Amino acid sequence: MHTDPLAKYRDERLPRYTSYPTAPHFSPQVSAPQYGAWLASLPDTASCGSLYLHIPFCRSMCWYCGCHTTITKHDQPILDYLTVMRWEIETVAALIGRPLPVSHIHFGGGTPTIMKPDELASFVGLLADRFALQPDAEIAVEIDPRTLTPTMMATLGRVGVTRASLGVQSFDPVVQRAINRVQTVEQTANAVNGLRAAGVAGINFDLIYGLPHQTIQSCTDTVAACIEMAPDRFAVFGYAHIPSFKKHQRMIAEGTLPEGDERFAQAEAIGAALQAAGYRRIGLDHYARASDPIVDAQRQRRLRRNFQGYTTDTAEALIGFGASAIGRLPQGYVQNAVALGDYAARVSAGELATTKGYVLTADDRFRADLIERVMCDFAVDVGSVARRHAVDPATIFRRLPRLATLQADGIVEQCDQEIRITPNARHLVRTVAAAFDAYLEAPTRTFSRAV
Structure with missing residues (x-):
């Protein structure tokens, strides 16, 4: 029995509160026409908006993944999807009826850099044409270092990407084999160096604890290797094993997962190692260098939280594009169709892809x-x-x-x-x-x- 009065709370299953109410409370009562009305009624005084573009494709499945993504070895499904998403951007921009000022753009996934470099450049150009990108707008892209090419790195710099978020998770080869994600320190370092050389100044790393066969030592060894690359921020997540919801997680044997006190010890060890290296803890799961703007935002109590986690983004409207993408407007939340076919059919018919949402009280x-x-x-x-x-x-x-x-x-x-x-x-x-x-x-x- 635990003598620590806090221990009884550690196994509670709770939302991450990237929204409130949380996504399970969204309902079909919020429809595409209602979202269209919300877009059309965005006030001219709205200072800024944010854009999220969901690219739900990867070349291989990581067994731990909790995202909406599809595995494809071919480019045509990606090209078809990107065509549809361009139509969605045009539809949304027309409904807004003016070039909405935009302060943040986030390409999420899946693996957004599965696009060809010219395709990504085309998307940034389209957004710049349909919205009023602010001169200091942050453009962030999630990246799998294993598939990042020199040409893509150069393109990211050329189109003005300011922040790259690299998935690392763990450098322990035993853990990597158990999660179907083999990624070397050298691959990751090459990506970091190439991105910086291309002009992408902000580098984020994602780490996970609670993975199969993971130990406190392997966690701290991974942190030590990461610190050598000097990223600006870390996001440290606990693995959520929900095979009833994500069927591919059945490839992970539950008996290999650390439990309870061991998970907590891993999280604490990672946090201690990062703080000893000079990173400041930001909220639940982020760590940042003292010079990072997110640290000032926390100090001044103006830090925000949205579907991408902790942010300095204060935009009044977050507009989501792509299958399963979630948006937030002053009236409430909206979410696009999750299934790729359903999403494509709705947009191809000239409609918004909204299938559910929530009206805030x-x-x-x-x-x-x-x-x-x-x-x-x-x-x-x-x-x-x-x-x-x-x-x-x-x-x-x-x-x-x-x-x-x-x-x-x-x-x-x-x-x-x-x-x-x-x-x-x-x-x-x-x-x-x-x-x-x-x-x-x-x-x-x-x-x-x-x-």
Whole structure:
């Protein structure tokens, strides 16, 4: 039996709170016509928007993957998909009716660099034509270093990509074979050096703990190899094993997965190694160099959280393109059809691909604000947020019964109307955020573990 009062929370299955309400609460009640009306009603005063483009193709499947992606050895399915996504961009831009200022563009996947270099350049050109890209706009691309070519690196620099996010996960060859992702340190270093030489200044690495056969030593060895390449940021995720949802995860033998205390120890070891190397912890799972803008944003309590994780992006509208892409407008959330055929059929018919979404209520906006501040700051002034949303602060704590239990267990402390997560419980930030979630039912395997 655990003597640590915090240990009982580590195996809870909770949302990552990249949105509130979370995607399982989206419904078909929000349709394509409604999304079209939302786009058309974006106010002229809207300062900026963000664009997310989902490229759901890879050359091989990583067994741990939780993304919507399709494996293809051929280029034609990719070319067909890109044609459809161009039509979707044209449709959305026409509905907005003006060149919306854009401050952030994110190419996600799958493997966005599965495109040919000229195809990626064409997409950036189309976006620049249909939207008003700001001079200092961040353009980010997710990259698999194993398939990155010198020509693509040069193109990324030429079209103005400012940030590259490289999947690393683990450099342990035993772990790599177990997850079907063999990637050497040399391949990764070559990608980093080539990107920097091409002018892509921001480099992010993704790491995962809790993988099959992974140990504390293999985690810290991976960190040491990564630090030699001096990336600007790290995102450190816990592997979510949900084979009922992602069938390819059945290729991972559950008996090889570290559990409970071992997972927690791996996460702590990675965090300690990164902080010892000078990286600052940012929220739940990010680490950044002290000079990184995301560190200033956290210090000044203006850090934000969206579907790409922690960000400095303050745009009022996030517009998603591609199959399964999620967007957020002032009125609520929308999600495109997940199946490639369904997505293509809707767009080819001249329609938006929206199949579900969520209309935000006043209470949703209030709780989303509380949750975002907890996730970003490890603290929230409940009274201040309540007043911002015209809610009576005196009624709030009666509506949040779980906070008393968290306080009794030493996870949070309260000072007047501010809730702060105690330093030794920051890894349970999702547990605290869940206290503000009006929709959370008993934890299910559709969410990942709190740690």
